[in-house]
Amino acid sequence: MNNVGNAVTAARIAPAAVVVGIDGPSGTGKSSTSKAVAAKLGLRYLDTGAQYRAITWWMLSNGIDVNDAAAVADAAGKPEIVSGTDPSAPAITVDGADAAAPIRTQEVTSAVSAVSAVPEVRTRLTELQRAIAAEAPHGIVVEGRDIGTTVLPDADLKIFLTASAEARAARRSGELKGKEATDLAATQAALVKRDAADSGRKTSPLAKADDAVEVDTTDLTLDQVIECVVTLVEERRSGTESA
Numbered sequence: 001m002n003n004v005g006n007a008v009t010a011a012r013i014a015p016a017a018v019v020v021g022i023d024g025p026s027g028t029g030k031s032s033t034s035k036a037v038a039a040k041l042g043l044r045y046l047d048t049g050a051q052y053r054a055i056t057w058w059m060l061s062n063g064i065d066v067n068d069a070a071a072v073a074d075a076a077g078k079p080e081i082v083s084g085t086d087p088s089a090p091a092i093t094v095d096g097a098d099a100a101a102p103i104r105t106q107e108v109t110s111a112v113s114a115v116s117a118v119p120e121v122r123t124r125l126t127e128l129q130r131a132i133a134a135e136a137p138h139g140i141v142v143e144g145r146d147i148g149t150t151v152l153p154d155a156d157l158k159i160f161l162t163a164s165a166e167a168r169a170a171r172r173s174g175e176l177k178g179k180e181a182t183d184l185a186a187t188q189a190a191l192v193k194r195d196a197a198d199s200g201r202k203t204s205p206l207a208k209a210d211d212a213v214e215v216d217t218t219d220l221t222l223d224q225v226i227e228c229v230v231t232l233v234e235e236r237r238s239g240t241e242s243a
């Protein structure tokens, strides 16, 4: 077959790259759903929250006062942050060091909203996120707070996950070890406080894009959420969305 024939055949076989943004507050199932959907559909995966956690961890590790926006802004370009996009083994390094564990500590979780509110931090990470998405050969699932509104406004599909604060706290608490896991009320209060900070900030707040599909996961199993999103992606790809 000549080159034109090969190109036509290839075009028939390989679906066009698809970009999916999944936003929502903590504990709605963004990471679990995004990784599973990316793996099922042969897409790359990006955890933008891990990048905000990584830069926060760097600030804390280097003695920057995370509540001093000017100091955080001055240092925003210093850490080298590299994200792996394999959904089966997402990785993140900071200045060459594996940051997967330290970015999940309570210290980082308590500081990340302050760092994430600094415009220079958001500008830098948004540029990085867009570059990673552009490099994904078959497409990518990108999860966060502002993917559909700011980072990838032209995404092929935008999902906004929600769930009751109680359900989200119970899920998060189920992940925590020891004392934290038993103090459900404290976990819920911390989640609600972080949601408010993320939604209330001036620069690219946590928000549902007007063209995002909202999925309330409160009474759904994780598998049901994954199946729902896979179906939405496949419908968007084939242009056969249900009315």
Ligand SMILES: Nc1ncnc2c1ncn2[C@@H]1O[C@H](COP(=O)(O)OP(=O)(O)O)[C@@H](O)[C@H]1O
Binding pocket: 024, 025, 026, 027, 028, 029, 030, 031, 032, 033, 171, 172, 174, 175, 217, 220, 221, 222, 223, 225
């Ligand atoms: N629909 C669901 N039902 C029950 N548990 C869920 C559901 N979605 C996620 N989980 C669990 O809740 C915890 C938080 O999920 P995660 O994907 O990390 O949420 P997010 O990324 O939105 O914070 C994980 O232990 C996950 O397995």
Ligand SMILES: Nc1ccn([C@@H]2O[C@H](COP(=O)(O)OP(=O)(O)O)[C@@H](O)[C@H]2O)c(=O)n1
Binding pocket: 025, 026, 027, 030, 031, 048, 049, 050, 052, 053, 112, 113, 114, 116, 143, 144, 145, 146, 147, 194, 198
């Ligand atoms: N696109 C994003 C992703 C995360 N973030 C910030 O990073 C924090 C941690 O994000 P995360 O996704 O790891 O948090 P969880 O939803 O997993 O609890 C959020 O609370 C936001 O403050 C952001 O500002 N923008």
